[in-house]
Amino acid sequence: MLVLALFQEKERQKQEKRDSIEMRRKEAEERKQKLEQERVQKRQRKTERLEKKRQREEEAAERKRARVKAMAEEAAAAHFCANCGERGLVDDEERSVEWYECDGCECWYHGECLTQYGLIMAVTSLCYGDEWTCKRCNPW
Numbered sequence: 001m002l003v004l005a006l007f008q009e010k011e012r013q014k015q016e017k018r019d020s021i022e023m024r025r026k027e028a029e030e031r032k033q034k035l036e037q038e039r040v041q042k043r044q045r046k047t048e049r050l051e052k053k054r055q056r057e058e059e060a061a062e063r064k065r066a067r068v069k070a071m072a073e074e075a076a077a078a079h080f081c082a083n084c085g086e087r088g089l090v091d092d093e094e095r096s097v098e099w100y101e102c103d104g105c106e107c108w109y110h111g112e113c114l115t116q117y118g119l120i121m122a123v124t125s126l127c128y129g130d131e132w133t134c135k136r137c138n139p140w
């Protein structure tokens with residue numbers, strides 16, 4: 001009987017030890033998970049912050065693009081070629097369509113709508129900062 005009690009006591013102690021080890025392991029595991037969770041949340045917050053910043057920048061860039069486009073459209077629509085009557089297009093500059101303004105009547109001309117001589121005069125006057133007048137203002 002005594003032997004059995006002793007044996008049971010030993011078993012109980014062993015079990016207790018196992019339990020406490022198990023408990024510590026669990027605690028450590030939970031701590032680890034919590035830390036991991038915090039890390040993930042921190043990362044998420046950082047990603048969200050970055051995403052918001054990127055969005056703000058994108059919106060600002062978009063607004064700027066819209067402003068520039070509106071201005072270009074306005075400027076293009078405001079002048080039309082006094083020779084062919086075509087209005088300026090927003091992408092004129094990209095298509096290297098050149099425009100020259102007469103300093104007399106303030107009319108605009110496509111470079112290609114000027115005579116060769118007129119174009120040379122217009123380009124030269126731009127180069128030297130001279131005035132250039134169209135054929136109507138100054139019939140050479």
Ligand SMILES: [Zn+2]
Nearest residue numbers: 081084110113
């Ligand atoms: Zn023209």
Ligand SMILES: [Zn+2]
Nearest residue numbers: 102105134137
């Ligand atoms: Zn003119």
